[in-house]
Amino acid sequence: MIVEDAALSGLPAADPAGSAAIDVAHLVKLYKTTRAVDDVSFRIRPGSITGLLGGNGAGKTTTIAMIMGLVLPTSGRIQVLGCSMPDQSAEVLGRMNFESPYVDMPMRLTVRQNLTIFGRLYAVENLPGRIEKLAADLDLSDFLDRANGKLSAGQKTRVALAKALINQPELLLLDEPTASLDPDTADWIRRHLETYRKAHGATILLASHNMLEVERLCDRVIIMKRGRIEDDDSPDKIMARYNRTTLEEVFLDVARGRVQEGTP
Numbered sequence: 001m002i003v004e005d006a007a008l009s010g011l012p013a014a015d016p017a018g019s020a021a022i023d024v025a026h027l028v029k030l031y032k033t034t035r036a037v038d039d040v041s042f043r044i045r046p047g048s049i050t051g052l053l054g055g056n057g058a059g060k061t062t063t064i065a066m067i068m069g070l071v072l073p074t075s076g077r078i079q080v081l082g083c084s085m086p087d088q089s090a091e092v093l094g095r096m097n098f099e100s101p102y103v104d105m106p107m108r109l110t111v112r113q114n115l116t117i118f119g120r121l122y123a124v125e126n127l128p129g130r131i132e133k134l135a136a137d138l139d140l141s142d143f144l145d146r147a148n149g150k151l152s153a154g155q156k157t158r159v160a161l162a163k164a165l166i167n168q169p170e171l172l173l174l175d176e177p178t179a180s181l182d183p184d185t186a187d188w189i190r191r192h193l194e195t196y197r198k199a200h201g202a203t204i205l206l207a208s209h210n211m212l213e214v215e216r217l218c219d220r221v222i223i224m225k226r227g228r229i230e231d232d233d234s235p236d237k238i239m240a241r242y243n244r245t246t247l248e249e250v251f252l253d254v255a256r257g258r259v260q261e262g263t264p
């Protein structure tokens with residue numbers, strides 16, 4: 001249980017069967033006067049792909065960082081794969097991983113050296129074999145021995161994904177996994193994520209500004225605005241509720257404060 005500055009009486013009980021991959025209750029993060037995350041609660045089903053949508057500053061990255069245990073909540077409760085975060089993070093961090101374009105790997109090290117370091121951190125068995133497999137899956141073989149700083153943006157994204165998959169995580173947290181990628185590479189990454197999820201029964205939570213990506217990939221969408229959850233449902237149901245045919249239109253409705261259900 002994480003308690004920094006709030007009385008948490010009345011919180012929903014922790015998931016007794018441990019059946020949620022992520023269980024977040026009344027999560028709050030204050031930065032001085034900014035309520036970056038403001039009373040957010042959701043449970044994510046194992047094996048699902050959930051998209052976290054919202055405009056700039058909506059609280060997506062902060063939410064993901066708290067689930068990872070990288071940022072301490074002001075108040076609220078987080079359970080990941082049945083373990084309380086951050087108290088039991090040592091038990092669960094090896095079963096999860098994340099990717100973010102905002103976190104760079106050391107530039108002077110080669111891709112292979114970087115993946116070796118991360119693989120060792122996760123105590124990956126047969127690490128050279130795992131790196132070769134990821135290089136084949138993610139088409140990294142041509143630049144495995146090139147310095148990370150000399151890769152294109154698209155190549156770096158594939159390397160970052162290889163790093164995120166190095167420990168074959170049960171839970172993958174992705175912050176804009178296809179940011180700044182060309183449509184072909186972005187589509188390729190999406191297909192790889194979907195294949196990985198199916199093969200490993202993994203749970204994926206991703207923050208994205210790419211509405212088409214979320215529409216195609218996610219079975220559930222959580223829309224955040226100013227730190228709060230504005231809507232939470234399947235893409236189809238959300239689009240139907242707003243009487244829209246694309247998530248992009250829904251996003252604009254939410255961003256511009258238009259009311260739900262058949263807005264002009």
Ligand SMILES: Nc1ncnc2c1ncn2[C@@H]1O[C@H](COP(=O)(O)OP(=O)(O)OP(=O)(O)O)[C@@H](O)[C@H]1O
Nearest residue numbers: 031034035036054055056057058059060061062063
């Ligand atoms: N370390 C910090 N110190 C102070 N304020 C912060 C900090 N990190 C985030 N914030 C603020 O918290 C709010 C939520 O930011 P966050 O990065 O979570 O949003 P986001 O939805 O990921 O946005 P974006 O789509 O622009 O990446 C913003 O108002 C931001 O300025």
